[in-house]
Amino acid sequence: MPNIYQLLSQFFTQVDALLKEKAIKQPLITGIRTGGVWIAEALHQHLDSAHAPGSLDISFYRDDFSRQGLNTTVLPSTLPFQVDGRHLLLIDDVLMTGRTIRAVLNEIFDYGRPASVNLIALCSINSRELPFQPDVCTLFINLKQGQYIQLSGPQPLSLQVINKVFS
Amino acid sequence: MTRVKQLTGPLQLTNDGQLRHFLTIEGLSKTLLNNILNTAESFIIVGSKAVKNVPLLRGKTVVNLFFENSTRTRSTFELAAKRLSADVLNIDILTSSASKGESLLDTLRNLRAMQSDMFVIRHADSGAAHFIAAEVTPDVAIINAGDGHHSHPTQAMLDMLTIRRHKSNFDQLSVAIVGDIRHSRVARSQVQALKTLGCSDVRLIAPDTLMPPHASTLGVTTYRDLDQGLEGVDVVMVLRLQTERMASAFLPSANEYYNFYGLTRKRLQRAKADVIIMHPGPINRGVEIESEVADGKHSMILNQVGYGIAIRMAVMSMVISGQACQSRETNYGCVD
Numbered sequence: 001m002p003n004i005y006q007l008l009s010q011f012f013t014q015v016d017a018l019l020k021e022k023a024i025k026q027p028l029i030t031g032i033r034t035g036g037v038w039i040a041e042a043l044h045q046h047l048d049s050a051h052a053p054g055s056l057d058i059s060f061y062r063d064d065f066s067r068q069g070l071n072t073t074v075l076p077s078t079l080p081f082q083v084d085g086r087h088l089l090l091i092d093d094v095l096m097t098g099r100t101i102r103a104v105l106n107e108i109f110d111y112g113r114p115a116s117v118n119l120i121a122l123c124s125i126n127s128r129e130l131p132f133q134p135d136v137c138t139l140f141i142n143l144k145q146g147q148y149i150q151l152s153g154p155q156p157l158s159l160q161v162i163n164k165v166f167s
Numbered sequence: 168m169t170r171v172k173q174l175t176g177p178l179q180l181t182n183d184g185q186l187r188h189f190l191t192i193e194g195l196s197k198t199l200l201n202n203i204l205n206t207a208e209s210f211i212i213v214g215s216k217a218v219k220n221v222p223l224l225r226g227k228t229v230v231n232l233f234f235e236n237s238t239r240t241r242s243t244f245e246l247a248a249k250r251l252s253a254d255v256l257n258i259d260i261l262t263s264s265a266s267k268g269e270s271l272l273d274t275l276r277n278l279r280a281m282q283s284d285m286f287v288i289r290h291a292d293s294g295a296a297h298f299i300a301a302e303v304t305p306d307v308a309i310i311n312a313g314d315g316h317h318s319h320p321t322q323a324m325l326d327m328l329t330i331r332r333h334k335s336n337f338d339q340l341s342v343a344i345v346g347d348i349r350h351s352r353v354a355r356s357q358v359q360a361l362k363t364l365g366c367s368d369v370r371l372i373a374p375d376t377l378m379p380p381h382a383s384t385l386g387v388t389t390y391r392d393l394d395q396g397l398e399g400v401d402v403v404m405v406l407r408l409q410t411e412r413m414a415s416a417f418l419p420s421a422n423e424y425y426n427f428y429g430l431t432r433k434r435l436q437r438a439k440a441d442v443i444i445m446h447p448g449p450i451n452r453g454v455e456i457e458s459e460v461a462d463g464k465h466s467m468i469l470n471q472v473g474y475g476i477a478i479r480m481a482v483m484s485m486v487i488s489g490q491a492c493q494s495r496e497t498n499y500g501c502v503d
Contacts, residue, residue, distance in 0.1 A: 069489070069492040074205070110216045
């Protein structure tokens with residue numbers, strides 16, 4: 001795996017390019033808990049944004065609640081700004097099936113109607129189940145069956161491939 | 168508080184200790200109570216969004232079955248279910264077939280035939296919710312919204328949420344419960360919740376006629392004198408004086424009660440300067456509490472109503488979650 005901080009540097013450059021290309025000034029940054037919030041915080045510092053980043057917990061919006069039950073570690077979502085008419089950068093650490101993105105978009109629109117939402121992912125892996133593609137992604141990885149990627153943090157951040165242990 | 172049969176154990180829990188029904192605080196662990204409070208914290212923010220709903224119970228049907236009058240509890244249960252995107256059916260028992268002699272179980276079986284997933288039940292008989300929970304099929308959840316003198320667990324949990332949001336750790340607190348403790352399902356559940364969460368100084372303040380005979384077994388301190396009981400407390404939970412008690416000769420008059428047990432500004436000076444005042448409602452001004460205290464800066468009475476919605480959302484989603492896990496666990500186990 002590449003060094004996480006080299007990856008982040010490349011990630012910031014790509015986000016800068018996106019904002020320039022789309023002429024977005026003062027975007028609102030929102031991370032998807034947990035790893036996305038750490039990346040959002042790093043991006044917030046890089047962009048020196050006026051608004052603190054938001055953090056969204058999609059536990060109440062998951063599409064597998066009736067099968068899997070409630071996440072017992074759910075935390076309150078916090079969006080310390082109004083989203084109506086604003087440009088949002090939605091930050092995910094690892095984009096996998098796309099189900100989290102569906103859930104988080106539903107949650108965002110319960111807060112208001114943003115002017116745009118750009119999906120920014122540090123990594124994307126080959127396990128998509130819903131039609132979402134990132135506007136920015138720094139690392140595309142093809143995983144074997146039984147593998148997943150885990151971002152650990154917040155200090156220090158580290159990215160690693162985990163092999164699932166089946167009992 | 169009337170002694171009822173010990174009604175705890177696996178009935179309200181799944182095999183792995185999750186909520187399957189919510190019937191009583193008794194027998195629940197500190198961890199589980201904290202899980203309820205933590206989940207409710209996350210639901211509080213839902214009420215501040217432009218769209219105040221989350222889709223957790225979409226497609227589920229919740230039936231509010233109230234055999235006793237209620238405004239606050241019933242409306243907050245209804246609002247909680249609607250904010251969870253459930254379909255809600257309110258049965259007015261006074262105009263239902265129950266008033267024509269239909270038995271409780273027959274009423275439930277008919278409602279169950281309408282594919283209801285959850286019943287929220289208030290009943291004048293202690294143990295009614297347990298009785299029903301023991302009878303329903305595994306895919307139906309029961310929430311106790313108050314049964315006789317026995318239990319009112321969601322009221323106790325919203326009270327705990329109020330305390331936790333406005334005070335420090337439970338083990339540092341002195342909490343006084345004042346009023347008709349003998350007949351109060353709220354007080355019984357409050358004491359159980361406070362003790363489970365680690366509160367070591369719980370005080371019950373009431374005249375002898377309104378103090379439960381077994382109070383000494385509850386791990387609390389009892390006071391006949393309100394001024395003594397209020398000395399240095401962090402939290403005062405005032406109970407409604409039920410006027411029917413006067414008719415039963417438990418008290419001479421409302422005025423007499425107010426003179427000795429009404430919470431006034433003067434009496435409140437004995438408590439800590441940052442004391443909070445709570446009341447499950449409806450309040451009787453000038454009977455158990457002075458108007459200026461009920462409306463004053465220490466009062467959390469209206470905050471409690473809002474927290475009640477969050478607690479009921481938490482409990483409803485947790486019992487449905489418990490059912491989901493129970494139906495899965497034989498094949499897959501349940502994940503966080």
